[in-house]
Amino acid sequence: MAESNKTEKATPKKRLDERKKGNAFQSKDVISIVVLLVGFFLLSKLGAFIIIRINYLYHQQVALMVEMDTLTIASCSMIFRNAIVMFFMATIPIFIAIVIVGIVMTGVQTKFLFSTELLKFKFHRISIIQGFKRLFSLRSIVQLIKSLLKVLVIGWIIYANMKELVLVSPDILNSSLQDGISYMLDKTMAMVYKICLLFVLVAALDYAYQKYDYEKKLRMTKQEIKDEYKQTEGDPFIKGKRKEKHRRMSLNRMIQQVPGADVIVRNPTHFAVALKYDIDKDFAPMVIAKGRDKVAMKIVEAGEKNQVLITENKSLARTLYDSVEINDYIPPELYQVVAELMAWVFSNKDEGKKKA
Numbered sequence: 001m002a003e004s005n006k007t008e009k010a011t012p013k014k015r016l017d018e019r020k021k022g023n024a025f026q027s028k029d030v031i032s033i034v035v036l037l038v039g040f041f042l043l044s045k046l047g048a049f050i051i052i053r054i055n056y057l058y059h060q061q062v063a064l065m066v067e068m069d070t071l072t073i074a075s076c077s078m079i080f081r082n083a084i085v086m087f088f089m090a091t092i093p094i095f096i097a098i099v100i101v102g103i104v105m106t107g108v109q110t111k112f113l114f115s116t117e118l119l120k121f122k123f124h125r126i127s128i129i130q131g132f133k134r135l136f137s138l139r140s141i142v143q144l145i146k147s148l149l150k151v152l153v154i155g156w157i158i159y160a161n162m163k164e165l166v167l168v169s170p171d172i173l174n175s176s177l178q179d180g181i182s183y184m185l186d187k188t189m190a191m192v193y194k195i196c197l198l199f200v201l202v203a204a205l206d207y208a209y210q211k212y213d214y215e216k217k218l219r220m221t222k223q224e225i226k227d228e229y230k231q232t233e234g235d236p237f238i239k240g241k242r243k244e245k246h247r248r249m250s251l252n253r254m255i256q257q258v259p260g261a262d263v264i265v266r267n268p269t270h271f272a273v274a275l276k277y278d279i280d281k282d283f284a285p286m287v288i289a290k291g292r293d294k295v296a297m298k299i300v301e302a303g304e305k306n307q308v309l310i311t312e313n314k315s316l317a318r319t320l321y322d323s324v325e326i327n328d329y330i331p332p333e334l335y336q337v338v339a340e341l342m343a344w345v346f347s348n349k350d351e352g353k354k355k356a
Contacts, residue, residue: 007219009215010218014218027210029199029202031105033196033203036192037196057082154195157195158191251295262342265312265317272296273317273321274308275288282329287320287327287330290320311344319334
């Protein structure tokens, strides 16, 4: 039931968490076919060199045995040791290349992932119940069918080629060792290329299946996505409360600046903007508070309580509200109209001082 509910694609965080656990997508068949192709390509290119070395070893060992009166354990050991060293020296470039290709192909698919999580002991790996579940899972059945098909097809290819070789075996025995080895190598490479062609097809299908299976395992339920969002972004309810608290604090700080304003421009109840202009410090009037509807009413109420001049100018109030942020200076295009307003403000203040 839980699996059927996992209908959503994995989030970036989910993918990152899986990588930290050492879970990454890869197709082993792709690695195998690339290693196989590279290995046999090098074998075909270095085949002549290997044949020459084997031929040299053969003649060397035959000459050595001719010179011996009797074969002892020590002499047999020496011959065997020389054969191993010679074979190793002839084939070591191929082995090194295969190892490097295997590492690179694994790294390309896993993006060179290395995680210590895979080295940690986990009980479910030795659990009999989990073992049976893995044994009879869809993945295991697919792997079994794939392996059986490969064995059958490869067996048929080998059988067909061996049947052909049996017919020409008398001719091979009558030819020189070098010619016989070259012929066998050519036939073997032809058989290998047929097998590789089969492996390429299997690898392509396996890659598609492994990709599908990996994405399926990463799928999440809608509840898991919601829980992840809460963990990373916070609970939406708590986050909303926090934003509301921050908004109220910002509003309170803004209202506290209203008593220092020189004038409040209103429209008449929808918008209100408080302006302050210190001739000695400011190069232009500054908006120190603004708001609409209920906030506008609070600004006006704070201004009335602190005897701040209030004027009604619908167009100017709306323009200031839309174009100027709090604690920013007015733009140049409003200098003239605001200058007229500030002249009225200062004249009113001067009259008030004279009356006082």
